[in-house]
Amino acid sequence: MIELAALDMAGTTIDDYGMVYTALQQAVEETGAPVASASLQLWMGADKVSAITALMELGGQEPAPDRVAAAFGRFRTILDDGYRAKPPVALPGVPEAIATLRERGIKVALTTGFDDGVARPLLDMLGWSVGPGAECTVDALVTTSDVAAGRPAPYMIHRAMERTGVVSVAAVLAAGDTAVDVQAGRNAGAVSVGVLTGKLTRELLAGLPCDHVLDSVADIPGLAETQR
Structure with a gap:
């Protein structure tokens, strides 16, 4: 699960x-x-x-x-x-998907190729908050400031596990829109998911080491239900 x-x-x-x-x-x-x-x-x-x-x-x-x-x-x-x-915005359906996952008891962490100095102001622009409790948008944020090496190394995903108290890599789903995102998920031992909201086509993502290709993070709650 x-x-x-x-x-x-x-x-x-x-x-x-x-x-x-x-x-x-x-x-x-x-x-x-x-x-x-x-x-x-x-x-x-x-x-x-x-x-x-x-x-x-x-x-x-x-x-x-x-x-x-x-x-x-x-x-x-x-x-x-x-x-x-041109301030960034949440992709369609993503806030709702994150809320659904958390309502089901699934922790949500954001990982990024940005350092703290870029990632945290970006979240502020969106009005997203980080921390435990229903009042927060996500449970954890892990940036390149937190690890010895960024993607495709698995360290950010493992640090997200540490911060959310998850101990089994088999219980982790990692999603991203780039080649190094899905490679990091595979390297971490997680269920690796590629999403089509970036620059890669379905065909390109399907040729990468990911377990699933989805249109968007908005589809992850449905996928998470099948991973039992």
């Missing part, structure tokens, strides 16, 4: 109108490294310092620590400006 749903943020539970893609691509290209669409998609969902480092290398630029740090600073500035211009 599912006891915890660990859900990605941008593109999975939150519609940020593609601003993460835009900010990451622009920040890397400002270093002189061209960013191919396939390479960008490959690194979406990963922690952004690792993504910038890899994309700079792929684009023929030396990812010296100071250059990566500067590019990460630009990423955060571009993202912040974009979010202020």
Whole structure:
């Protein structure tokens, strides 16, 4: 039986109108490294310092620590400006799905390739709260600030288990919209779910190591009922 749903943020539970893609691509290209669409998609969902480092290398630029740090600073500035211009919103049906899961006794955690400095203000924009009790939107938030390595490492999912008191990976459902999201779910030993609210098609997601492909997080309560 599912006891915890660990859900990605941008593109999975939150519609940020593609601003993460835009900010990451622009920040890397400002270093002189061209960013191919396939390479960008490959690194979406990963922690952004690792993504910038890899994309700079792929684009023929030396990812010296100071250059990566500067590019990460630009990423955060571009993202912040974009979010202020067009604030993110919850994807359709997601708040209701989260509420349904929690009403059934299933804990809900958000995991993200953002650090605390990006993730927490984003939740504030949405008016979402984190913590135990029915008055909160979700039970836990885990960011790249909390772990030694981001996706596709399983550590954020395991930290979400720790924070919600879930001890069996077989009782965890992990959902996301990118390749590294579903790989992290598989690496964690969870039921790995790909959702179609991001940039990947059903065919691409079906070719990745995920157990299920759903249209949206809004469909997870129905899937969770079958995982017994």
